Amino acid sequence: AQSVTQLGSHVSVSEGALVLLRCNYSSSVPPYLFWYVQYPNQGLQLLLKYTSAATLVKGINGFEAEFKKSETSFHLTKPSAHMSDAAEYFCAVSDGTGANNLFFGTGTRLTVIP
Amino acid sequence: GAGVSQSPSNKVTEKGKDVELRCDPISGHTALYWYRQRLGQGLEFLIYFQGNSAPDKSGLPSDRFSAERTGESVSTLTIQRTQQEDSAVYLCASSPKAGGPVEQFFGPGTRLTVL
Numbered sequence: 001a002q003s004v005t006q007l008g009s010h011v012s013v014s015e016g017a018l019v020l021l022r023c024n025y026s027s028s029v030p031p032y033l034f035w036y037v038q039y040p041n042q043g044l045q046l047l048l049k050y051t052s053a054a055t056l057v058k059g060i061n062g063f064e065a066e067f068k069k070s071e072t073s074f075h076l077t078k079p080s081a082h083m084s085d086a087a088e089y090f091c092a093v094s095d096g097t098g099a100n101n102l103f104f105g106t107g108t109r110l111t112v113i114p
Numbered sequence: 115g116a117g118v119s120q121s122p123s124n125k126v127t128e129k130g131k132d133v134e135l136r137c138d139p140i141s142g143h144t145a146l147y148w149y150r151q152r153l154g155q156g157l158e159f160l161i162y163f164q165g166n167s168a169p170d171k172s173g174l175p176s177d178r179f180s181a182e183r184t185g186e187s188v189s190t191l192t193i194q195r196t197q198q199e200d201s202a203v204y205l206c207a208s209s210p211k212a213g214g215p216v217e218q219f220f221g222p223g224t225r226l227t228v229l
Contacts, residue, residue, distance in 0.1 A: 106155055
């Protein structure tokens with residue numbers, strides 16, 4: 001079975017500061033991992049995904065995430081926060097078989113302080 | 115259209131009424147998913163379609179919930195005899211195929227409020 005834990009339901013950072021959103025996963029098979037972003041009143045948008053090709057994954061809008069098997073983690077980072085990054089971020093895991101259902105974490109709401 | 119669309123965007127209903135939520139996937143996407151997002155919680159998988167068949171209905175919370183899909187097109191999620199705990203945002207996603215690390219494209223959701 002797959003599951004995801006996101007530590008911190010709310011994270012606040014100053015504009016220009018480092019963004020770090022934490023995600024730990026549990027999977028009985030090598031996982032596929034995803035980060036999605038949800039802006040207010042919009043659908044979820046894929047930021048990046050890990051597919052075992054490379055442990056450091058670069059996504060859109062300057063975000064990246066590193067897969068660490070030993071820590072079962074896939075934390076999302078961005079060196080310098082912009083006001084436009086304020087949104088809710090979801091980590092998700094899939095085993096990639098069958099239906100490829102995504103199992104989501106509870107989300108982290110990112111606030112960027114001017 | 116360019117993306118997944120859902121209607122209505124908001125639905126307020128009274129307890130005990132039936133509701134239908136609609137999803138129009140991206141043209142050509144064979145896989146379609148329904149998720150539920152309760153306030154303060156992550157997305158919860160409900161049902162998956164491959165074409166117009168539903169090989170995985172494991173996430174449907176009760177027999178009051180059902181869904182159908184016409185070919186590789188529109189899907190409708192029906193909730194009968196709605197309860198207050200059904201209040202949530204219902205999200206639909208589609209992907210070109212199922213399996214593998216294929217991106218799911220999400221619609222904006224339908225916010226359901228059961229009074």
